Amino acid sequence: xKYLNIAFYSFKDSLxxxxxxxxxxxxxxxxLFIQFFLFKxxxxxxxxxxxxxxxxxxxxxxxxxxxSTFVDAGSFPYKMESSYIKGTIxxxxxLPVDYYFFEYFKNLGQRLAFSLQFIxxxxxxxxxxxxKVKLINVLFFIPSLFLAFTLNFSMYFIVGxxxxxxxxxxxxxxxxxxxxxxxxxxxxPLSFLPEVIQGFITxxxxxxxxxxxxxxxxxxxxxxxxIIIFLFWTFLMTFSSILIFERLRETAxxxxx
Amino acid sequence: xxxxxxxxxxxFSLLDFFSEKSNFILYxxxxxxxxLLYIVFLRVIFLKVPAIYGLKFSEVLVIFGIFQVVSxxxxxxxxxLIWFQEKYxxxxxxxxxxxxxxxxxxxxxxxxxxxxxxxxxxxxxxIVIMATGFVTxxxxxxxGLVKIIIATLLGFLILSGFAYFLVSISFLLYGRRSVFEAFxxxxxxxxxxxxxxxxxxRVIFTFLIPIGFLATYPYLSLYKTQMLIFMFIASLFFLIxxxxxxxxxxxxxxSGG
Amino acid sequence: MTVLMEFIKVSKKYRKSDTLALxxxxxxxxxxxxxxxxxxxxxxxxxxxxxxxxxxxPDSGKxxxxxxxxxxxxxxxxxxxxxxxxxxxxxxxxxxxxxAFLLLGHIYGLPEKxxxxxxxxxxxxxxVGHLLDKRLREFSLGERTKSELIGTLLHDPEMLIxxxxxxxxxxxxxxxxxxxxxxxxxTRGTSILITSHNVEDIKELAERVILINxxxxxxxxxxxxxxRRFGVEEKDVVLRFRNYTEFEKAKQELSGFVKRIEGVNxxxxxxxxxxxxxxxxxxxxxDYEILIKEKDLSEILRRSxxx
Numbered sequence: 001x002k003y004l005n006i007a008f009y010s011f012k013d014s015l016x017x018x019x020x021x022x023x024x025x026x027x028x029x030x031x032l033f034i035q036f037f038l039f040k041x042x043x044x045x046x047x048x049x050x051x052x053x054x055x056x057x058x059x060x061x062x063x064x065x066x067x068s069t070f071v072d073a074g075s076f077p078y079k080m081e082s083s084y085i086k087g088t089i090x091x092x093x094x095l096p097v098d099y100y101f102f103e104y105f106k107n108l109g110q111r112l113a114f115s116l117q118f119i120x121x122x123x124x125x126x127x128x129x130x131x132k133v134k135l136i137n138v139l140f141f142i143p144s145l146f147l148a149f150t151l152n153f154s155m156y157f158i159v160g161x162x163x164x165x166x167x168x169x170x171x172x173x174x175x176x177x178x179x180x181x182x183x184x185x186x187x188x189p190l191s192f193l194p195e196v197i198q199g200f201i202t203x204x205x206x207x208x209x210x211x212x213x214x215x216x217x218x219x220x221x222x223x224x225x226x227i228i229i230f231l232f233w234t235f236l237m238t239f240s241s242i243l244i245f246e247r248l249r250e251t252a253x254x255x256x257x
Numbered sequence: 258x259x260x261x262x263x264x265x266x267x268x269f270s271l272l273d274f275f276s277e278k279s280n281f282i283l284y285x286x287x288x289x290x291x292x293l294l295y296i297v298f299l300r301v302i303f304l305k306v307p308a309i310y311g312l313k314f315s316e317v318l319v320i321f322g323i324f325q326v327v328s329x330x331x332x333x334x335x336x337x338l339i340w341f342q343e344k345y346x347x348x349x350x351x352x353x354x355x356x357x358x359x360x361x362x363x364x365x366x367x368x369x370x371x372x373x374x375x376x377x378x379x380x381x382x383x384i385v386i387m388a389t390g391f392v393t394x395x396x397x398x399x400x401g402l403v404k405i406i407i408a409t410l411l412g413f414l415i416l417s418g419f420a421y422f423l424v425s426i427s428f429l430l431y432g433r434r435s436v437f438e439a440f441x442x443x444x445x446x447x448x449x450x451x452x453x454x455x456x457x458x459r460v461i462f463t464f465l466i467p468i469g470f471l472a473t474y475p476y477l478s479l480y481k482t483q484m485l486i487f488m489f490i491a492s493l494f495f496l497i498x499x500x501x502x503x504x505x506x507x508x509x510x511x512s513g514g
Numbered sequence: 515m516t517v518l519m520e521f522i523k524v525s526k527k528y529r530k531s532d533t534l535a536l537x538x539x540x541x542x543x544x545x546x547x548x549x550x551x552x553x554x555x556x557x558x559x560x561x562x563x564x565x566x567x568x569x570x571x572p573d574s575g576k577x578x579x580x581x582x583x584x585x586x587x588x589x590x591x592x593x594x595x596x597x598x599x600x601x602x603x604x605x606x607x608x609x610x611x612x613x614a615f616l617l618l619g620h621i622y623g624l625p626e627k628x629x630x631x632x633x634x635x636x637x638x639x640x641x642v643g644h645l646l647d648k649r650l651r652e653f654s655l656g657e658r659t660k661s662e663l664i665g666t667l668l669h670d671p672e673m674l675i676x677x678x679x680x681x682x683x684x685x686x687x688x689x690x691x692x693x694x695x696x697x698x699x700x701t702r703g704t705s706i707l708i709t710s711h712n713v714e715d716i717k718e719l720a721e722r723v724i725l726i727n728x729x730x731x732x733x734x735x736x737x738x739x740x741x742r743r744f745g746v747e748e749k750d751v752v753l754r755f756r757n758y759t760e761f762e763k764a765k766q767e768l769s770g771f772v773k774r775i776e777g778v779n780x781x782x783x784x785x786x787x788x789x790x791x792x793x794x795x796x797x798x799x800x801d802y803e804i805l806i807k808e809k810d811l812s813e814i815l816r817r818s819x820x821x
Contacts, residue, residue: 005620013608030442037453042305049305091604094567095621096592171283178290187298192305250571253528 002097003105010109025117028069035061035187050191056218059131060189063214066118068186070111071149071209073156076103077173080160084167093249100242104153111149133217141217147234152180152209154237157245164248179204185211205233270371284375292325292382295448310452315394316476317450322390323405324448324472325383327412331444333376335420337369339437342427346510355511362424362503401479408475408485414492415470421499425506447471467495517581518673518705519543519566524575525729526561535561537729538575543673548699548706550720550737554815558729559709563677566707567597579673593622596671600678603662607651611642611661614650615668622669629668636664640690656687663691667698676708680715692718713811725815744814749789750807751782757801764799768792 036058043054052060083089093099125131133141159176162169181187184206190198201207208230216222275281299321303314312320337344345351345365354361387405391397397405423437447468451459462468470488478484519542526536535558543549553559564570565577568588577584584591605614612633619629637643640660650658659679666674674695680688696719698704708719716723716737723740725733733740751771755761755778764780765772771792774781784792796804 002620002623005617009606009609009613009617012613013606026439026442030445033446034449034453037455038302038309038449041309041453042302045306087599088602090564090567090569090599091597091602093569094592094595094597095604096589097621098589168279168283171286174283174287174290178294181294182297187294188301192301194304252570253530 003101006097006102007105007109007112010106011113012109014110014113028065028118029121031187032061032065050189050193051220052189052191055130057189059125059218060214062118062122062125062131063217064186064210066115066122067145067148067213068184068210069115069118070145071152072111072114073107073153074173074177074180076107076153076156077160077163077169080163081167081169084163098242100157100245103157104150107153108149131218134219137217137219141213144213144216144230147230148209148213151205151230151234151237154234154241155180155205157241158237161241161245161248164252180206180209183207184209185214203229205237208233264367267367267370270374271377274374274377280375281378285378288375288378288382292321292386296321296386299449309450312450312452313394315390318390319387319394320390320450320472320476321448322383322385322387323409323412323475325386326380326409327383327416327471327475328444328447329376329379329383330413331416331420332379332441333370333373334366334417335423336373336376336441337365338420338423338427339441341365341424341437346427351510355507361507362421397479404479404485405475408478408488411485411488411492412470412472412475415467415488415495418492418495418497418499419467421496421503425499425503428506428510444468444471447473450476467491515544515546517542518545518547518579520576520578520581521562521566522576522578524562524565524572524577526558526565526570526572534729536565536572539726539729539731540575541724541731541734543705543707545672545705546699546703548719548721549708550716550723551707551709551726552716552723552811552815553726557726559726560677562726563597563599563675563707563709566675567595568592593669594671595673595675596666596669597675598662598666598677598679600659600681601655603650603658603665605650605661605665608649610647611650612646614661615665618665619668624669632668633664636667636694639694640664640687655682656684659683660687660691663694667694670702671704673705674707676706676710678710679708680710680712688712688714689718695719711811713814716811727815745783745785748783748785751784751792752805752807753780753782753796753799754778754803754805755780755799755801760799760801764802767795 039054039057039061042049043057047053049057080089083092092102095102122131126133155176156173159169159173162172166172183190183201183204190202190207190211193201202211212222212226212230296318299314299317302309303317307313309317345354351361354364357364423440426436443466446454446462448471451462451469451473454462459469463470463474470491474484474488478488521539521541523538523540524536525534525538527534539558539562551559551562561570565572566584568584568591571585579587579591579594582591604618605611606617607614609617615633616626616629619626619632633646634643637646640663642657642660642664645653645657645661650661653661659682663679666676680691683691692715695706699706706719708715710716720737723733723735723737724731725740733743750773753764755764758778761778761780765775768780768782771782771784771788772780773783782792
């Protein structure tokens with residue numbers, strides 16, 4: 001219950017002022033815009049690419065826009081770094097909560113606020129008939145979205161925990177973000193890649209943070225093997241992130257002043 | 258502080274930035290990975306089509322490189338638009354600057370550059386990407402090189418003229434920092450050839466927001482001398498009208514108190 | 515009085531700077547006690563507070579609370595203590611203060627009704643009742659600090675750890691905080707451990723003083739003894755004369771208190787209990803200005819340790 005409260009107030013905390021919020025909401029759409037017109041050109045030559053038609057790819061970029069914004073935790077290590085250097089993290093460490101879950105639900109509320117515009121955009125597209133989804137797919141999609149959120153958050157939580165050892169972690173954060181951007185399916189469906197590369201990349205954890213849930217929603221189907229690997233990565237990352245955090249915080253020295 | 262002494266500060270900040278190895282490596286990593294991500298995206302698109310509106314991969318790469326150079330220079334010189342209101346208008350620091358015997362925008366620009374010095378890396382990597390594009394595309398003549406350098410600089414001048422407009426708008430839009438943040442985001446639309454957008458958008462990106470001048474038009478002027486002339490005229494237009502606009506609103510600011 | 519918290523031979527070394535921040539520190543904190551934990555800059559004060567609040571882990575030694583190791587029962591322990599770091603906040607900044615308190619209360623598992631009742635009570639006492647509908651990011655430093663104190667008190671902690679709580683806070687707000695803290699200590703028996711550079715904080719709140727230097731406890735005793743040993747109760751008084759004969763007269767009559775003479779300025783060091791006697795004498799002089807300075811604690815400690 002208390003963790004849901006954290007998510008709720010963090011959601012409110014993120015909606016600072018309405019006008020700023022609306023303008024900020026426009027920002028993630030620029031990349032969507034580029035994707036749309038590039039793919040439009042591609043599909044004016046090919047009827048189907050990587051198992052997608054043009055209308056499917058349009059649905060894909062909107063859905064992926066939502067998922068990747070919702071599960072994003074790339075700013076978490078930066079928050080850790082600055083609050084560690086300034087020492088403000090101490091005020092959170094003295095709360096009687098599990099830090100992982102505290103930050104998890106804070107991030108959840110925040111991401112929900114930041115992805116509102118995508119939820120609206122997707123609903124509009126659905127009403128206009130741009131996205132065709134079956135109820136059964138939605139039922140599978142919702143748990144997979146939360147698993148994806150957990151998996152992605154846990155990975156960045158591990159990176160954030162490194163602050164106790166290395167203090168400056170922006171470099172490694174950027175590398176992880178890059179890998180996520182490249183292999184997550186944010187810019188294009190991974191099925192666009194040559195098969196050898198595809199077989200490898202779709203087994204990496206990042207593929208399960210964006211590409212996989214999107215495919216579930218869009219009814220692309222999945223295998224038992226996919227589910228097992230998805231669960232494997234999520235459990236592995238979550239447990240190791242909690243373990244690594246506790247281990248490293250014991251060795252912490254600084255906390256600013 | 259006189260303009261000359263600002264140049265000295267600039268030199269030192271540049272030396273300082275390049276001598277601080279860890280900072281340099283960090284920014285390099287961030288910028289390099291970000292650019293790499295969008296080049297990979299482009300490569301994947303070109304796996305499916307041989308050319309985009311007649312442009313080969315190597316040509317689009319050159320455009321992408323020019324975009325990095327121009328937007329790098331633009332951020333280097335005008336990133337302060339985001340905090341211009343808080344730092345210069347609300348605090349009335351601008352009043353002090355207006356008493357100095359130099360162009361206020363030039364003065365502020367030079368003063369703000371040291372804080373954005375890392376954008377130099379964007380410019381350098383942009384040049385490397387351009388060069389890669391030219392080499393893989395079969396080389397470039399000396400005349401072509403001269404043309405592209407002039408066109409790139411003209412692109413930067415056009416955007417500088419536009420920056421005058423934006424500074425002027427700052428006098429009207431109180432407390433709308435996010436408007437400017439959104440604007441920087443919109444500029445990203447110019448990183449790929451603007452020929453991918455429909456005609457109506459291309460008109461907007463030429464005459465309203467000079468997104469086309471970021472990269473596409475400088476590249477096209479390599480083949481069409483008229484384009485170079487067009488860019489020259491456009492730069493005069495944007496610079497002069499920006500200047501007039503700015504001084505009109507400056508009077509408004511000075512009389513408004 | 516029963517022992518609440520024990521520090522047993524606690525050491526902590528910072529490998530990066532190769533400094534021994536704490537070198538076998540031992541002390542006890544009893545129920546209802548009010549301790550000032552003092553030392554010059556870099557003496558290990560904040561390290562102690564951070565270990566005590568389980569933010570930092572010691573290299574060796576034990577920290578017990580009700581005879582249990584605090585690191586083995588972190589969550590239950592944190593529910594029983596209240597920690598406040600000066601100039602830092604655990605409240606969310608962009609939501610209404612009231613909501614920020616509600617969230618904090620929920621984190622400590624308090625029912626909503628209780629939270630509201632307490633927030634209202636404390637907000638009235640600290641004069642921030644009118645701010646409950648506003649957001650923390652709009653507050654002054656004094657208002658922030660008082661809000662933070664309310665947040666620290668919401669769950670009725672058994673022990674308060676206050677690390678430089680009044681840093682940068684105006685005098686009126688400080689006194690409001692002292693009154694509330696003393697009240698809570700008296701009525702609810704809450705123990706307090708406070709670190710500060712401000713003599714007033716210590717004078718108002720401390721019964722006992724623990725002094726630490728270079729990671730070692732160098733003094734542990736009652737506040738009166740601490741005052742005597744370190745001259746805390748002395749005030750620096752400067753008399754600036756405009757008349758030379760008056761200056762000469764004062765120089766002779768106050769000779770016992772004169773510390774230094776600069777031109778026609780007399781610098782005096784006067785203990786609190788002697789103040790009335792000196793004031794009586796001052797009445798007989800004419801043509802002078804008087805300047806009374808409260809001593810800065812860190813200055814006193816620095817001087818006594820460098821001597």
